[in-house]
Amino acid sequence: MSDKPILHGVSPSPFVRKVRVALAEKGIAYHQVPVMPFAASEEFLAMSPLRKIPVYQEGDFTLPDSSAILAYLERVQPKPPLYPADARQFARALWYEEYADTKLVELIGAIFFNRVVAKIIGQAPDEAAIAKGLAGLPAAFDYLERELGDREMLAGPHFSVADIAVSSMLVNLAHAGETVDPNRWPGFAAYIARNHARPSFKQTIEEEKTQLPAV
């Protein structure tokens, strides 16, 4: 047993992926325990009372919630920074992270669950839920295209938690067979393609593809 930190959670979760991308960007080595939340043990529930993944563990210290984990990683390994130095850009980065972790996951989660997870667990897809998720995406993409403007990153000059959170949700959309139309959202589509081509994202995306059924 080494003293590497442990990340609990399966890789295709957008929240687990956020942490894996941050760990890769910061060059932190870790063990991963592929916990599925609905098959979680009592031991896992003691760490994560909301039965959610991921949980980050260093010995007796356990921490649920991807946003809290990313903030913690920034404190223990500040380089490279994943939070903007400027106070306003920093705050906007947190807001975009929250937008991804609530609104985007609501829309994309419904599509991903019913197209991909349903296939794995042998459940009939809820086509109405898929349609509702798809119907909500254009307004979200309009918003992100507008916020991005002509910038490379969402908040400040560097790749940040904002970009990790938004781009992570878009990986699940890609797994579910949907992409961002580059004719309708040219800035946002190019931004997502750029982020998914970063080594930190590319590595986990390739690995996840081997674990998921084709759609």
Next chain:
Amino acid sequence: MSDKPILHGVSPSPFVRKVRVALAEKGIAYHQVPVMPFAASEEFLAMSPLRKIPVYQEGDFTLPDSSAILAYLERVQPKPPLYPADARQFARALWYEEYADTKLVELIGAIFFNRVVAKIIGQAPDEAAIAKGLAGLPAAFDYLERELGDREMLAGPHFSVADIAVSSMLVNLAHAGETVDPNRWPGFAAYIARNHARPSFKQTIEEEKTQLPAV
């Protein structure tokens, strides 16, 4: 028109209260615009695409989401600190904030809405929703009693965002006529009473009582 920051949102919102308490603790003067989210203007929606309160504004700079706003206030006015200095306590504070803002609001929001808001808007209360919220509280209080242990504050030696978020949700429970049983949860009940007696909480609680119907 002064150059004070503007806080958009009505005071009985647990998320608006989080920001008001932080502003009071840090001694930051502000204007408040009592926006009700469901009667929000187009101008408000441009600042808050999820139609949520609060929004914090300094001229052209606008910021939705109470957690992002608290993190921003810490950057622009670091004293007194509302985030623990220690990395692990800091991260746990963010987790407790998330727990309050998701799990506690789910349970307490249902009770507050159907006992208090329903009365204001002349809607019949959903008694099943109230019962479901009440049924979920003991497990949440057990968790918080256990996490608190024999400490004064949830995360680290000082009053922090963890205490603000948890105690803010408990104000809505009190408005809805429910309190924490001190016989069953002695530590947590005393903790909530202590926090609600702080000037930052006491001032907003007294003001809110004049705005809400008796239950």
